[in-house]
Amino acid sequence: MNVLIPLALALILINHQKIRDDQYYRFSVLSIVGITYFFIFRYIDYYLSIFTLGDIWHSITKVIVVLIAVGICLSPWMTKSTTVKAGVCVFLFVVSIFAAFGFDRLIKIAITDLGGYFGEPPKIGAPEYAGDAVRYVSDTGGYSLSIPIHWEKRSHESQADYFVIQHEDITLAELRPRCFHETGIVMAEVIKNLKADALIESRLAESHCFKQAQAHVCLVKSIASAPISPLERWRWLVMNPKTQQNIDIDVLIYSDNTAIKDEINFVFSSLKINSLPTPTPTCLTSMDWF
Structure with a gap:
């Protein structure tokens, strides 16, 4: 918002009489200012945040956009105002507002795709597991997993199933399969939030995101920088x-056991998703389990 102040001041000081006396020019200028703030700045912020560019790029990019907007408003073509020009500017402002709030998720998906957010699939370790496994099926979530047979199935107080592996009553790892259908959030925002949470907990987070068929897939690993x-x-x-059918396999690892990590990778690779006719958010678990 601060970078809009020079825009407003420039227009008021340089062309204040025109803005005051010409209502069509005034409508045009206000529309351009509105498009700049409510649409262009909105997605500049989104792009720069998901690609973790520094604050300097935020400032430089917005200053450039402001200068372009000022140039348009002060151009001879714009100052020769007409009803048609004012109508076009107001129409574009209305369309931009409608797009920003009605198609926000689709615009963000397009930005992540065009920006190259998704790369090559990560190497997640052993693709096969030599031991016995049982198939876990979630009808509500529309997915199934192969779980090593020595992982114990338990039930959370929210009635969600999860699995643990223990040695001498010491928990070595805990696996929580969940779903969060129709939340309206896009993958890049999920990853950004997870990395922010990891930073708060003094953890180092890394992510690998890629496309698989029609799905966006990400592996996020946060590692404690201290013995916590x-x-x-x-x-x-x-x-x-497209369907907003979203799956989250959350694993808490309490041991640096390589064999357990191989089993976790096996579970990841075993995920099968069955398309639901209408995914619903009823599979969400209580927030304290996140």
Whole structure:
């Protein structure tokens, strides 16, 4: 918002009489200012935040946009105002507002795609597991997983199922399969939020995102920078941008056991998603479990 102040001051000081006396020019200028703030700045902020560019790029980009907007408002073509020009500017402002609030998710998905957010699939370790496994099916979530047979199935107070592996009553890892259908959020925002949470907890977070068929898939690993519990937290997220059927396999790792990590990778690779006729957000678990 601060960078709009020079825009407003420039227009008022340089062309204040024209703005005051010519209502069509005034409508045109206000429309351009509105488009700049409510639409262009909105998605500049989104782009720069998901690609983690520095604050200097925020300032430089917005200053350039402001200068362009000022140039348009002060151009001879714009100052020779007409009813048609004012109508076009107001129409574009209305369209931009409608797009920003009605198609926000689709615009953000397009920005992440065009910006190259999704890369090559990560190497998640052993693709096969030599031991016995059972198939876990979630009808509400529309997905199934293969779980090593020695992982114990439990039920959270929210009635959500999860799995733990223990040794001498010490929990080595905990696996929480969840879904969050129709939340309206896009993958890049989920990853940004997870990294912000990891930073608050003094954890180092890294992510690998890629496309798989129609789905957006990300592996997020946050590793404790100090001896805190859990040592690591892995998230395998699969989101379908068209159906908004979203799966989250959340794993808390309390041991640096390589075999357990291989089993977790096996579970990730075993995920099968069955399309639901109408995904609903009823599969959400209580927030204290996140």
